[in-house]
Amino acid sequence: MRAVHVVRLEGPQALELVEVPEPPAGEGAVVVDVHAAGVAWPDLLLTRGQYQLKPEPPFAPGGEVAGVVRSAPRDSALVPGQRVAVLTGVGGWQDVVVSTVENVLPLPDGLDLATGAGIAFNYLTVHFGLTRRARLQAGETVLVHGASGGIGVATLQLAKAYGARTIAVVSSEAKQAAAREAGADEVVLADGFLARVKELTGGRGVDVVMDPVGGDRFTDSLRSLAPEGRLLVVGFTGGDIPTVKVNRLLLNNISVLGVGWGAFLFVEPAYLQQQWSELRTLLEQGQVVPVPVRTHPLEDAAQVLRDMDARTLTGKAVLTLR
Numbered sequence: 001m002r003a004v005h006v007v008r009l010e011g012p013q014a015l016e017l018v019e020v021p022e023p024p025a026g027e028g029a030v031v032v033d034v035h036a037a038g039v040a041w042p043d044l045l046l047t048r049g050q051y052q053l054k055p056e057p058p059f060a061p062g063g064e065v066a067g068v069v070r071s072a073p074r075d076s077a078l079v080p081g082q083r084v085a086v087l088t089g090v091g092g093w094q095d096v097v098v099s100t101v102e103n104v105l106p107l108p109d110g111l112d113l114a115t116g117a118g119i120a121f122n123y124l125t126v127h128f129g130l131t132r133r134a135r136l137q138a139g140e141t142v143l144v145h146g147a148s149g150g151i152g153v154a155t156l157q158l159a160k161a162y163g164a165r166t167i168a169v170v171s172s173e174a175k176q177a178a179a180r181e182a183g184a185d186e187v188v189l190a191d192g193f194l195a196r197v198k199e200l201t202g203g204r205g206v207d208v209v210m211d212p213v214g215g216d217r218f219t220d221s222l223r224s225l226a227p228e229g230r231l232l233v234v235g236f237t238g239g240d241i242p243t244v245k246v247n248r249l250l251l252n253n254i255s256v257l258g259v260g261w262g263a264f265l266f267v268e269p270a271y272l273q274q275q276w277s278e279l280r281t282l283l284e285q286g287q288v289v290p291v292p293v294r295t296h297p298l299e300d301a302a303q304v305l306r307d308m309d310a311r312t313l314t315g316k317a318v319l320t321l322r
Contacts, residue, residue: 003094005058009049012305036117038064039317062092066116118316122154129259138163140207148178194220218242
């Protein structure tokens with residue numbers, strides 16, 4: 001089968017398209033023929049050995065895929081030919097994956113496989129952040145950094161589904177359209193966003209900040225919070241990991257909350273299927289309508305990661321295999 005492997009921990013340029021044997025399938029495993037594979041920020045970090053998971057090269061990146069079940073245990077609810085998404089952690093950028101039943105997510109009938117490959121990682125991370133960590137309530141306001149990216153788009157969609165008002169923060173005027181397409185109520189540029197947010201909220205501030213960017217925006221994100229506001233730390237695509245002067249937390253009784261969705265699943269693995277049941281219902285009812293993904297052939301994986309590193313990607317990128 002084909003696979004894209006990291007052969008050295010030197011970034012995207014160290015990706016190679018190779019032919020390798022199919023992975024062995026032990027008893028109780030689900031075998032899935034992969035049609036599409038999502039691309040996420042951790043994949044870029046994996047190519048440099050900078051992610052918390054540190055597999056030794058050669059290995060295939062790819063934490064989420066979608067495809068068709070080839071075989072499944074008889075005592076599972078899965079059947080051959082069924083369309084599913086799979087959380088793989090790593091190893092998704094290849095023609096065939098083998099998974100446990102618990103990490104296989106049946107797709108709604110109306111969701112195509114390319115979209116299915118790009119929905120689980122971002123939307124379930126955001127679902128965990130908004131519902132479990134921030135306890136978002138209808139009528140609250142959510143500020144979304146990196147709003148044209150995968151996590152940002154998922155936040156705009158889910159926050160709206162839960163009855164929240166959304167303010168999108170983007171780094172350039174060219175990315176405003178992507179945020180509006182995802183359903184943002186307001187869109188502001190990152191440069192000077194604090195003053196604009198205060199204006200849009202009548203000086204009160206926002207209830208929740210979703211921050212996958214970090215870097216030099218962090219302090220102004222804290223300042224943008226309303227009393228008892230919550231800042232969700234998802235990642236650091238801006239490069240720098242910010243620090244918090246904890247006296248700031250006292251001023252308006254604000255909170256900084258980590259959103260380590262993957263780490264939480266290690267502790268509560270059954271939570272994944274609970275999440276997927278809730279998200280699938282939103283999808284089937286049309287309360288969440290994912291924007292179209294950007295598809296690229298598997299052979300272009302290295303270029304997609306280079307574009308991600310250069311911050312020129314918008315929306316969710318997906319590699320197509322079939």
